[in-house]
Amino acid sequence: MENLNAERRLFINGALVDAEGGRTYDVINPATEEIAGVVASASLADADRAIAAARRCFDESDWSTNKARRTRALIQLRDGLKAASDAWRRQIVAESGCPIAFTHGPMLDSSVADIDYSLRLLATYPFERELEDLGSPMGGAARRLVCKEAAGVVVAITPWNAPVQTNLQKTIPALAAGCTVVLKAAHDTPWAATMLGRVASQCPDLPPGAFNVLTSSADGSLGAMLTADPRVDVVSFTGSTATGRRVMESAAKTIKRTLLELGGKSAMIILDDADFSRALVGASFVCANAGQGCVLNTRLLVPRSRYDEAIAILESIYRNVPYGDPTDRKNIMGPMINAAQRERVLAYIEKGKAEGARLVVGGGKPPRFAKGYYVEPTLFADVENTMTIAKEEIFGPVLVVIPFEDDEDAIRIANDSIYGLSGSVISASPERAMKVARRIRTGSMNVNGAFFFSPNAPFGGYKQSGIGREMGIEGFEEYLETKTIAVPVDFPAAAIAHASP
Numbered sequence: 001m002e003n004l005n006a007e008r009r010l011f012i013n014g015a016l017v018d019a020e021g022g023r024t025y026d027v028i029n030p031a032t033e034e035i036a037g038v039v040a041s042a043s044l045a046d047a048d049r050a051i052a053a054a055r056r057c058f059d060e061s062d063w064s065t066n067k068a069r070r071t072r073a074l075i076q077l078r079d080g081l082k083a084a085s086d087a088w089r090r091q092i093v094a095e096s097g098c099p100i101a102f103t104h105g106p107m108l109d110s111s112v113a114d115i116d117y118s119l120r121l122l123a124t125y126p127f128e129r130e131l132e133d134l135g136s137p138m139g140g141a142a143r144r145l146v147c148k149e150a151a152g153v154v155v156a157i158t159p160w161n162a163p164v165q166t167n168l169q170k171t172i173p174a175l176a177a178g179c180t181v182v183l184k185a186a187h188d189t190p191w192a193a194t195m196l197g198r199v200a201s202q203c204p205d206l207p208p209g210a211f212n213v214l215t216s217s218a219d220g221s222l223g224a225m226l227t228a229d230p231r232v233d234v235v236s237f238t239g240s241t242a243t244g245r246r247v248m249e250s251a252a253k254t255i256k257r258t259l260l261e262l263g264g265k266s267a268m269i270i271l272d273d274a275d276f277s278r279a280l281v282g283a284s285f286v287c288a289n290a291g292q293g294c295v296l297n298t299r300l301l302v303p304r305s306r307y308d309e310a311i312a313i314l315e316s317i318y319r320n321v322p323y324g325d326p327t328d329r330k331n332i333m334g335p336m337i338n339a340a341q342r343e344r345v346l347a348y349i350e351k352g353k354a355e356g357a358r359l360v361v362g363g364g365k366p367p368r369f370a371k372g373y374y375v376e377p378t379l380f381a382d383v384e385n386t387m388t389i390a391k392e393e394i395f396g397p398v399l400v401v402i403p404f405e406d407d408e409d410a411i412r413i414a415n416d417s418i419y420g421l422s423g424s425v426i427s428a429s430p431e432r433a434m435k436v437a438r439r440i441r442t443g444s445m446n447v448n449g450a451f452f453f454s455p456n457a458p459f460g461g462y463k464q465s466g467i468g469r470e471m472g473i474e475g476f477e478e479y480l481e482t483k484t485i486a487v488p489v490d491f492p493a494a495a496i497a498h499a500s501p
Contacts, residue, residue, distance in 0.1 A: 011197025014208030152233030
């Protein structure tokens, strides 16, 4: 077992602590199927202590109103994470099988750098504004202030496919807004969260309880308890749509704000005037991180008039996808996260064959790997949009190619989904591409190779891909409540300024 120096403890009420009774569980390296280390397995009592600490910090400290303190604390956290990045990188690859090249981007480095955007928002966001006086049927003239205040205690529940990115894009804006946070990490990728706890323990301006980290076994009891607890004001969840429905149901019992970033079955549309030799190269990105990404464009729509040409190009691309050892910088794809996920993906592939889709490339476990939860890059042709592999999120390196007749047909097929998370369109005509992009019912669209993802770009979905937004001003405001205060027109300005946070 490699010495990764990974943090194994929980972070509760400002201290790194063992789980109740010293409980731990093994962290498995999906590329080797060997134990990479251990981590604390929190109990319901541990979760209760974390919520209590977050509630106490929000209610009794100045965290929610002291912008200067929050700024200092986030700078300390950012700098600490940057200093720990080399060790953290090795831990992330070992626990998730993420290709190490991606940790130099959104899987680590750029996500830490994006803390700067939240710091900029914290410095510039108008937490108060005065409204124009339009009178009131209930009385005379008044001055009306709209105040943005921290929403309260936030529970953030994150997935294993992009753990550092999702951990930070939930917790940092929430902390910047003045909320206190309980982060529940994914069972398979706990070290992406425990490093946050380790660094947070060394931030002098972060008060006890402002940030808490829980890791636990995969039985689901902890998540159910956290989402239902009446002391929690906001639940932010990223994961499958099926689990999101349960989270929403649990949170509804106390009418708490619920933010859901869920599944996707996004479509990439290649119009008939596109340069196929260039446009189709991007279709291999479905294999990035073994296809374990909600925004990946897993349905490829190509014109029927050029369908055979597209399949021939794609076959060559998919036979040459660089994959294998995630510590090799040349690879864009490592293993699936665990054995269960590998079997789930393989079952979808068998379903596709059974329903009549044509398997062109891949479709099984690569024989060159004796160990590791690998699935071959897989390409299906002759797919109809009614097939299971075209309708359901596979979350593996599987691309399905669907023909369309014209632009209207492509738009119809792309929108014929319960999901609406992302999508792409490529055309030689910018005007034509934009017309298509505006008619796709998704939270984001990429046109002619551009990519939407940025810390100031709101991210989220339509339909059953979720509720609410992360990142950008819209994501920041998800962690704020809105209060209107009316005062007499002759109210002293000094009194208003003195009461401002």
